[in-house]
Amino acid sequence: MNFSGKTVVLGVTGGIAAYKACDLVSRLHKKGIQVRVIMTEHACEFVQPLTLEVLSGNRVVTDMFNRDFPWEVEHISLAKAADVFAVVPATANILGKYAHGVADDMLSTTLLATRAPVLFAPAMNTAMYEHPAVQENITTLKRRGCLFVEPASGHLACGDTGKGKLADVEKIEQAILDALTEKDMQGMHVTVTAGPTREAMDPVRFLSNHSTGKMGYAIARSAKMRGAEVTLISGPVALEPLDGVRMIPVTSACDMREAVMQALPQSDLVIKAAAVGDYRPATFQDDKIKKHDDDMSVSLVRNPDILAEIGEKRRDDQVICGFSMETRDLLENSTKKLQKKNCDVIVANNLKVKGAGFASDTNVVTLLYRNGKVEPLELMEKDSVADILLERLVALYRDKNA
Numbered sequence: 001m002n003f004s005g006k007t008v009v010l011g012v013t014g015g016i017a018a019y020k021a022c023d024l025v026s027r028l029h030k031k032g033i034q035v036r037v038i039m040t041e042h043a044c045e046f047v048q049p050l051t052l053e054v055l056s057g058n059r060v061v062t063d064m065f066n067r068d069f070p071w072e073v074e075h076i077s078l079a080k081a082a083d084v085f086a087v088v089p090a091t092a093n094i095l096g097k098y099a100h101g102v103a104d105d106m107l108s109t110t111l112l113a114t115r116a117p118v119l120f121a122p123a124m125n126t127a128m129y130e131h132p133a134v135q136e137n138i139t140t141l142k143r144r145g146c147l148f149v150e151p152a153s154g155h156l157a158c159g160d161t162g163k164g165k166l167a168d169v170e171k172i173e174q175a176i177l178d179a180l181t182e183k184d185m186q187g188m189h190v191t192v193t194a195g196p197t198r199e200a201m202d203p204v205r206f207l208s209n210h211s212t213g214k215m216g217y218a219i220a221r222s223a224k225m226r227g228a229e230v231t232l233i234s235g236p237v238a239l240e241p242l243d244g245v246r247m248i249p250v251t252s253a254c255d256m257r258e259a260v261m262q263a264l265p266q267s268d269l270v271i272k273a274a275a276v277g278d279y280r281p282a283t284f285q286d287d288k289i290k291k292h293d294d295d296m297s298v299s300l301v302r303n304p305d306i307l308a309e310i311g312e313k314r315r316d317d318q319v320i321c322g323f324s325m326e327t328r329d330l331l332e333n334s335t336k337k338l339q340k341k342n343c344d345v346i347v348a349n350n351l352k353v354k355g356a357g358f359a360s361d362t363n364v365v366t367l368l369y370r371n372g373k374v375e376p377l378e379l380m381e382k383d384s385v386a387d388i389l390l391e392r393l394v395a396l397y398r399d400k401n402a
Helices: 016-031 049-056 075-081 092-099 106-115 126-130 132-143 168-178 214-225 251-267 306-313 330-340 383-400
Strands: 007-010 034-039 084-090 118-122 152-155 161-165 189-194 231-236 246-249 269-272 279-281 300-301 317-325 345-350 366-369 374-376
Touching: 007 016, 007 075, 007 106, 016 034, 016 049, 016 084, 016 168, 034 049, 034 075, 034 106, 075 106, 084 092, 084 106, 084 168, 092 106, 092 118, 092 132, 106 126, 118 132, 118 168, 126 132, 126 161, 168 214, 189 251, 214 231, 214 269, 214 383, 231 251, 251 269, 251 306, 269 306, 269 383, 306 317, 317 330, 317 383, 330 345, 330 366, 345 383
Parallel strands: 007 034, 007 084, 084 118, 189 231, 189 269, 231 246, 269 317, 317 345
Antiparallel strands: 152 161, 279 300, 345 366, 366 374
């Protein structure tokens, strides 16, 4: 997703978590986002404005009446500049002010003047967060359309343990990126498969592959950011579940098939990025298979071909996308798969190409279309591959359903 040209106005209030705003500003700035920071007087007691100026590349605003700048009505100009207005951390004080229309400093005044989406990441003592007045203010702001990144539970700076800890910066960053993203997939239902499958031999051993699920998760995350209702059917991976995505964890190929077939009827797009095992042991041993001096052989049977079954049962108005991982004859083998499985698009990648394949954060793929078009993509982040793939699939879907 390209966020160049977007502007986030970041309000930083006076809580111990204010120092985490530095990491957030750095992350947003690296994505090409213009970050304009407003700090309250108390925030400056925790973090020096100079730090955020260096990280953002912009002057930090702290004073309503600072005259050391070219003339403009600054709270209005900042309010108009914002594509998203985020307050991180958000204290009980700023939540109360905004809920009741109080404008007595630069941050609260600018908040009232903006028409951009407003996002709060609260951070405070548990007793304060749970106080009826604070909860009523949060309810009021949610009802008005404000976005919230809920605080985490844990050990707080005051020594208490409970809910009130600022959410992880990665989670706040993602919420801001979501708010910045055009919702061009609103109303669409997308099913994505990701990760490997595991085929058990006994209670200890299983057959699997090296898939980490990164590509499938990137696709699901991008679709969710663009407003789609997303179902992510995931094999065993070490990735965190995605907020706002319906997660269905599975283990075996048969488990995945069952979940996919249940999701298929209500899906507009089906993107099968999982690396599903082609075979499974013919029998499962209830006890651990003991080691012997002789060699051992395992009888294998075919797993169901999920993509082929999707191709048989699909509707004409659906768009089906499969993935093809090859080590030789990439285009020839992937074209055969496209035709045999009745897909609209196959994403082909060669495991032997540097920067492609499992575990990497990058990928090198070629998109093959039913009409014979071949579109090679250069080496790029998997998030970028996901964005381009979804643009192509949404265009196909709209053509089919025009």
